[in-house]
Amino acid sequence: MSVHNKVGKMFYLFAYVNFLPNGYDEWQAAYDDLAAYVWKEEKSTQTYYFGIPFDYKDDVSATDVMFAFEVYDNRDGLYKTHFTSPAMGKFTKKALPVMSTGFDLAHYSDIGGFLDAPGDGRQCAVMQDIRIICKSSEAKRIAGERLAKIAKILEGESDKAGVQTWMAFESLDNHLDLRIFGRYESQAALQKLNARKELVDFWTASREDDINRIDQRNYVPNDKGWLHR
8 A cells, every 4th residue: 555545633624716707717727826825835735725616618718617625633733724815815916805704624633544546646536525414323333433444445456447436524613514526437347336245235225214405416526626635
C-alpha cells in the first residue's frame, strides 16, 4: 500500500460550488491564483480535487455546479489555515459574485478504502459520488460496518481492475449520512465495480431497514487541483 492509500485520521470535505449562468470561467480564473498559493503554502491541504457533471462534459464553461473533494490534515487545516489565508480573501471577492449560493460544505471521516491505487495520481475518466442517508444512527452503524468490510476486500486486491479510488465515509455533521467516492479509468470499470456481488449485497441488505434514500451523480474531472501531494 502506497503512502497515498493510508487513509484514516484525516479530515474530508465534500462540497458543491453553484454558479450563476456563465460564472464558471470567471470563478476558475480566480481559483487558479488560489490553487498556486495553496500548493506552495498550505501543506495541510492534501487533496484539492474537482468534478463537472456529465451533463456539461462537452461544454464545461456552461456548468451550473462543480463538485469538490478535499482532504486536510485536520479540521484546523480547513477552518484556521485554508479559509483564513490572504489568498482566500482575495479569491472570495472575485468568486462569490458569480456564485448562486455560498459554499455548500459537508464534513466526513473515512471508514476505509484507498485514494490512489496506481499511486501516481493519474487522472481518471469518471468519478462517482454517492451520499447515503440512513434511517437512524443505528442503521448508519450497521450500513457503515458493511461498507467497511467491502473496503477491506477492495484494499486487499492486487488488481484493482480500473478502480483508481474507492473510499467510504461517515458524516461528522449528523448521525445519518454515509458516503462512497470512487474514481475509475473508464465508465466500464465503474459499472463493473458496481455490479460486484459485494456491492449488490450491500444494497440489498441495507435498502429496506437501513437506507432512507441516496443521492448520486457522476462527474468528469476538470483537470484542476491535485489528488494528493
